[in-house]
Amino acid sequence: MQNVLIVGAGSGGTNILNLLLNSKFMNVSxxxxxxxQAPGLTIARNLGIxxxxxxxxxxxxxxxxxxDVTGEKAVFDELLKNVKMNTLLIPGSVANLLVGLLNENKQFIQKIQTEMYRQRHIFNSIDEGMIGINHEGVIDFINESACTMLEVSDFEAIGKSIFEIIPDSKLVRVLSSGQPEVNDEMILPNGVKIVSSRYPLISAEGETFGAFALFKDMSEMIKLAEEITDLKSVKTMLEAIIHSSDDAISVVDEKGNGILVNPAYTRITGLTEDEVIGKPASVDINEGESIHMKVLKTKKPVRGVNMRIGEDNRDVIVNVAPIIVDQQVKGSIGVIHDITEMRSLMKELDWARQTIRKLxxxxxxxxxxxxxxxxxLAIDQAKIASKSDIPVMLRGEAGAGKELFANAIHSGSDRKxxxxxxxxCGAIDPAVIEKEIFGENVEQDPGKSLRAGLLEEAGKGTLFLDEVTSLPLSVQSRLLEYFVSQYSSESARIIVASSKNLEKAIHEGTFNMDFYYMLTRLSIRIPPLRTRKTDIPEVALHLLKKLNQEFGMNVERxxxxxxxxxxxYEWPGNVRELENxxxxxxxxxxxxxxxxxxEDIRRSLFTNEVKAGEDVLPEKSTLASVMDDYERTVLEKALDEHDGNKSLTANRLGISLRSLYYKMEKYKLI
Known part of the structure; x- marks a missing residue:
């Protein structure tokens, strides 16, 4: 390292000082x-020079x-006289030229480094893996995506033979042939499936001096293909649902022109697709304004509008909602209800709700x-029950939520x-319920093929036996034997429920006492709704959200x-009655x-709390007709409370099963 003396600490001397401070070959003595007060001296003081x-x-x-950067000739002449033979004296003009050249060189280097950094950043930012080799088959560059797919670092890969990192690599083949290979599938050493394209690197003289490969993880492509397939399936399914719906549906774009109608729409309006698609939304209106256009303008749904539409001038109720994508209105969808068909539609809606609950x-x-x-307390007990495999007894009135608790216990367990x-159990013929639970036995029925029962079908899952008191004693005994000899974590977990008084059933001889003690090792009593009326606002809000989805409505509170x-109200039907x-x-x-x-609640409640003068008789005001209407209402309510179980309904109403069937036929409930 050579020692340097700087004479002159102005701007020129300061530039030379700053330049030499970063030098590995020169030391400012x-x-x-x-x-x-020259700036160069200030720097020297701070740095201890x-x-x-x-x-x-x-x-x-x-x-x-x-x-010498003083710019004074006298100083330079005196320095020239005093420097030793082996000392190089550089005048200010040369020094400044040197500084300028060095600064330009530094700026050029910085520019190159910036460009290299930018290209390296781009190189590492692309999703595709990239790897290159020289003419000897040695890896000389690799990006981060390739490192991720190969599960190596660039330090481990660069300088290694391509065959050390990818034993089955075909890059060397491209290096030899000079011909590109595109979209070749292969499997990396770690099992990742890729699609690779390989290209030779050819100089200006036409000589191949290396090769590189671009490759992409096929799992992303497969996932994308699956998403596209799923979208197509969803689109097909939605179109099938729309076209199979008995509700008339029309869809318009953001300009209010028709883009989709279903067959029910054609049936109600009498207009074909050709008469609606591409036409203004008002094409089907005989009386009233276009709700589609109103919704497109306000960006808010409009529900329950009475209109007259179609060739037959039919009275309908229209619900229309905007179609919003990325906060932009892309159109609107309208559902049209023919008022004359409302009664049948409500029956279908009830059926749909029951189906949804079962699903x-x-x-x-x-x-x-x-x-x-x-x-x-009931929830805490149920959570404890979910962590064990012992049988669980759920006790509570009809509609209190026993099945919901059973399902939650299953979902919270290892069997989920x-x-x-x-x-x-109350809805199954006692003569066949044993085969339903345990299946058919070939030895007992040689002429029939073996059929698995629900215990076997449940596998390691959960079998929920509702209204367990309806089980015949023979089945109770067999279940007790199952608990004693076969029940384990490898067999189906059994949860039972009853709305009946079990102790009374034991006293009457219809319920096995040992079976009772086996089931009540873990007994949970679900409180009726009337004993927890403070919960009604919370429960009602939850049910409201659920019913909004089922009805396609937007009731807020x-x-x-x-x-x-x-x-x-006292809620004899509990949460189920509240939902109804x-x-x-x-x-x-x-x-x-x-x-x-x-007022909406008052009209919906089936209660005896009728005050004098509060209600007036309907138009059909004979006593017999009013009693018939009320009897039909009671029958419907009782059947709904017991999920359509005829035996339980007859017991609840205190009539014979034969009388129940007679009344159901009378009021066309079957």
Whole structure:
């Protein structure tokens, strides 16, 4: 390293000082200037470099280079006389030229480094893996995506033979042939499937000096293909649903021109697709404004509008909602209800709701609502039950939520990935219920093929036996034997429920005492709704959200008066009855309203709390007709409470099964 003396600490000397501070080959031994406040001297003081106002003391034999940047000829002449033979004296003009060249060189290097960094950033940012080799087959570049797919670092890969990293690589073949290979499938050493394209690197003289490959993880492509397939399936399914719906449906684009109608729309309006598609939304209106255009303008749904449409001038109720994508209105969809068909549509809706409930086989503890102490205790007990395999007894009135608890226990257990099967023991013929649970035995029925029972079908899942008191004693005994000899974590877990008095059933001889003690090792009592009326607002809000989805409505809340009316009722049918009341209230609501009022609840409740003068007789005012209407209502309510079970309904009403069938036929309920 050579020692340097700088004479002159102005701007020129300061530039040379800063330049030499980063040099690995030159050391600034001292810097001098007659001005003690010169900027170069200030830097020297801060860095501990020798400095002064006279250069003579610093011009020693150890100094190999002297920079004169004073610009004074006299100073240069005196320096020239005093420097040793082996010391190089550089005048200011040359020094400044050197500084300029070095600065330009530095800027050029920085520009190259910036460009290299930018290209390297782009190189590492692409999703495709990239790897290159030289003419000897040695890896000389690799990007981060390739490192990720190959599970190596660039430090491990660069400088290694391509065959050390990818034994089956075909890059060397491209290096030899000079011909590209495109979209070749292969498997990397770690099992990742890729699609690779390989290209030779050819110089300006036409010589191949290397090769590189671009490759992409096929799992991403497969995932994308599956997503596209799923989207097509969803589109096909939605179109099938729309076209199979008995509700008339019309869809318009953001300009209000028709883009889709279903056959029910054609049936109600009498207009074909050709008469609607591409035409303004008002084409089907005989009386009233276009709700589609109103929704497109306001970007808000409009519900329950009475209109007259179609060639037959039919009275309909229209619900229209905007289609919003990325916060932009892309069109609107309208559902048209023919009022003359409303009664049949409501029956179909009830059937759809029951179907949805049956299909919803998974519920969790989050689906059980209420903050009262009684329901909290039941939930805590159920959570404990979910962590064990012993049988569980759920006790509570009809409609209190026993099946919901059973489902939540299953979902919270280790068996949640297996089946949850429900069997209403009261709805099955006692003569066949044993085969239903245990299956048919070939030895007992040689002429029939073996059929698995629900215990076997459930596998390691859960079998829920509702209304267990309806089981014949023989089946109870066989289940007791199953608990004693076969019940384990490898067999189906059994949860039972009853709305009956088990102790009374034992006393009457219809329930096995040992079976009772086996089931009640873990017994959970689900409180009726009337004992936890503080939970009604929370439960009602949850049910409201559920019914909004089922009905395609947007009811936001219940009024305070409606809540108080609900809390004043005793709820013999519990949560199930509350759901039915809310669903009827949503039907009774005024068109365009989004709040259920007290009047809607009053009309929906089936109660004996009728005050004098509160209601007037309907138009069909004979006593016999009024009694018939009321009897039909009671029958419908009782059947609904017992999920259509005829035996339980007859017992609940205190009539014979034969009388029940007679009345159901009379009121066309079968």
């Amino acid at each position: 001292a810097i001098v200037d007659i001005d003690e 020798s400095h002064g106002t006279d250069w003579k003391p610093f011009l020693t034999n150890d100094v190999q280079i002297v920079f 919803e086989s998974t519920c969790t503890f989050d689906d059980i609502h209420g903050s009262s102490a009684d329901i909290g 990935s297996n089946k949850f099967i429900r069997l209403n 219940l009024s305070e008066e409606a809540i108080r009316r609900l809390q004043s 009341v809310l669903s009827r209230a949503m039907i009774f609501m005024k068109h365009g309203s989004d709040v259920i009022g007290e």
